[in-house]
Amino acid sequence: MFSVQGLSHGYGNTPILDDICFALERGELCGLFGPNGSGKTTLFKCCLGFITPNRGQIRFKGRDMRKMSCREMARQVAYVPQHHTPPFPFKVEEMVLMGRTPHLNRFFLPGSNDKRLAGEAMDRTGISDLAALPYDILSGGQQQLVLIARAIAQETDLIFLDEPTSALDFKNQILLWKALKSVSAQGKTILACSHDPNHVAWFCNTTVVLGKGGIIATGDPARVFSQGLMDKIYRDTCQVMDDQDLKMILPSGLIPARHHPVPAG
Amino acid sequence: MIINKKAFGLALLLCMVGVLSGICLGMGAGRISPDMVVKTISSHIFGIPEPASLPPVLHTIVWNIRMPRIILVIMTGICLAVSGAVFQGCFKNPLVEPYILGISSGAAFGAALAIVFPSFFMSVQVLAFVFGFLAVATAYAMARVRGETPALNLILSGIITGSVFAALVGIIKYLARDEALREIVFWLMGGFYYAGWQDVARLAPLTLAGFSLVWAWGWKINILSMGNEEARALGVNPETNKFFLIGVATLMTAAAVSCVGIIAWVGLMIPHAARMIFGPDHRIVIPASALLGAIYLLGCDTLARNLAQAEIPIGIITSLMGAPYLFFLIRSRGGRIRGE
Numbered sequence: 343m344f345s346v347q348g349l350s351h352g353y354g355n356t357p358i359l360d361d362i363c364f365a366l367e368r369g370e371l372c373g374l375f376g377p378n379g380s381g382k383t384t385l386f387k388c389c390l391g392f393i394t395p396n397r398g399q400i401r402f403k404g405r406d407m408r409k410m411s412c413r414e415m416a417r418q419v420a421y422v423p424q425h426h427t428p429p430f431p432f433k434v435e436e437m438v439l440m441g442r443t444p445h446l447n448r449f450f451l452p453g454s455n456d457k458r459l460a461g462e463a464m465d466r467t468g469i470s471d472l473a474a475l476p477y478d479i480l481s482g483g484q485q486q487l488v489l490i491a492r493a494i495a496q497e498t499d500l501i502f503l504d505e506p507t508s509a510l511d512f513k514n515q516i517l518l519w520k521a522l523k524s525v526s527a528q529g530k531t532i533l534a535c536s537h538d539p540n541h542v543a544w545f546c547n548t549t550v551v552l553g554k555g556g557i558i559a560t561g562d563p564a565r566v567f568s569q570g571l572m573d574k575i576y577r578d579t580c581q582v583m584d585d586q587d588l589k590m591i592l593p594s595g596l597i598p599a600r601h602h603p604v605p606a607g
Numbered sequence: 608m609i610i611n612k613k614a615f616g617l618a619l620l621l622c623m624v625g626v627l628s629g630i631c632l633g634m635g636a637g638r639i640s641p642d643m644v645v646k647t648i649s650s651h652i653f654g655i656p657e658p659a660s661l662p663p664v665l666h667t668i669v670w671n672i673r674m675p676r677i678i679l680v681i682m683t684g685i686c687l688a689v690s691g692a693v694f695q696g697c698f699k700n701p702l703v704e705p706y707i708l709g710i711s712s713g714a715a716f717g718a719a720l721a722i723v724f725p726s727f728f729m730s731v732q733v734l735a736f737v738f739g740f741l742a743v744a745t746a747y748a749m750a751r752v753r754g755e756t757p758a759l760n761l762i763l764s765g766i767i768t769g770s771v772f773a774a775l776v777g778i779i780k781y782l783a784r785d786e787a788l789r790e791i792v793f794w795l796m797g798g799f800y801y802a803g804w805q806d807v808a809r810l811a812p813l814t815l816a817g818f819s820l821v822w823a824w825g826w827k828i829n830i831l832s833m834g835n836e837e838a839r840a841l842g843v844n845p846e847t848n849k850f851f852l853i854g855v856a857t858l859m860t861a862a863a864v865s866c867v868g869i870i871a872w873v874g875l876m877i878p879h880a881a882r883m884i885f886g887p888d889h890r891i892v893i894p895a896s897a898l899l900g901a902i903y904l905l906g907c908d909t910l911a912r913n914l915a916q917a918e919i920p921i922g923i924i925t926s927l928m929g930a931p932y933l934f935f936l937i938r939s940r941g942g943r944i945r946g947e
Contacts, residue, residue: 392836416842423840428833429699430887436829443830444842450826496841 349398373542376552416444420493441495463495483514620898686863688900690856691874696828709769713742736865796920797868825890872929
């Protein structure tokens, strides 16, 4: 449904991404994982059309996304940025209603149908009781939920999230991943980048792992996150535990005796 | 329901503009009673009562001097406040004003040029307009890199063109004779002394067209204030829309500045006042700014005409009244106003 083929990009003479290829199917929740500087953000921006890659193709439902207009693109793909404070104190309901923008007519007047869809999106993310509050006084977790509700109101089949849990406490991180899981279960494809391998392993049904310059591994996180992979990315800092079909990635040296020692090198 | 409340608020402001203009028409060096004001205006518009039945001095004061002046004041207020709201939305910064891209210095240079070289083929207004627009166009061209115009680049190049034109104004002032220098200084402080119907005719089409366009773009300004990437992801192309909005706002500002000189503070503080009353939605902020700008300038101009024997330049009044207001705003709203 969504595919990236042979995508390469760099700034000046520094290559960031080299020959990236992966594909997502309908209803998949994909974790984009990789260390700092591996080009996650660049890949994201290429997919969203914020920057034009030097080479490669990005296709959605068989169409070249680079040939779509801004408005067409916004009807297909929604983007949830890292939470931030807008300069003006918009209300939560106004923020969510902005998600309807690519569907509005030329006069940009949201109608009753748009308001109903925005209301439903707030219901689904559990923020209906915040509707009348100014967005900028909410906590980081609530702000992130508002931005997700806006993406749902946008009614796209594909949603991109940029490090959605970076500003959240432990409980909110879990709640947010669960919310994403239920949204993807309803048939939306989600690509979320994350710095936490455990989150990807626990909640995503597929993953793309970026290393220096390109993709290191793709596929089911239960298979992908092996000791070998973590060593390749983070060099001797992690230990992968595989208890009762559940993966845990721990700092190495935390449980020295019971498990296999970390291979040297 | 909420929309209705806001629409009612706007209607109330509109009535205030009407009533206030009526009061201001009567005030001034020759005080005229309200019924005579109404009679004079109706004699001009409807021909009742017969224009000849009224003393000619009424026609001169009410219709030929005060009426165009008050209309010009209202339109200037609309232009400056609306373009202030546009600039603040486009730069997603509540502290920018219409002069941020160097339009005031450019216009000042044009005006100074025309004042010092009166034999030049273009008038003060035309030259002020041309150079004001030129300053912004230069800033915009300098800020453009690889098809994008980052806000920081734009503001920096606005400062550059502004300071270049300010230096050029300095040169002209240094070379100017006494009377010309005096005239330049007065022009820089802004004022409506010479307002006539021809100014109204010049400014009216731009004000009406600019205001309607910007109002129609209100929802897009909301989206643009979220930042370039989010705007793009929501289907609003930031480059083309900002180019259009900044262009329209610059035209409106340049037109106002070329007619009445540089009037500070209106474009900065009125959009804030509108947001404090009506909330941040630009579909309401734009018309509210226009009406509040008109009311504020009407008040300031009436003070300028009546406070002292001789007229005080209105730029002085708007600054003196605006500064404490903004101070109050910053203290009372704290981080909220700065978008923190």
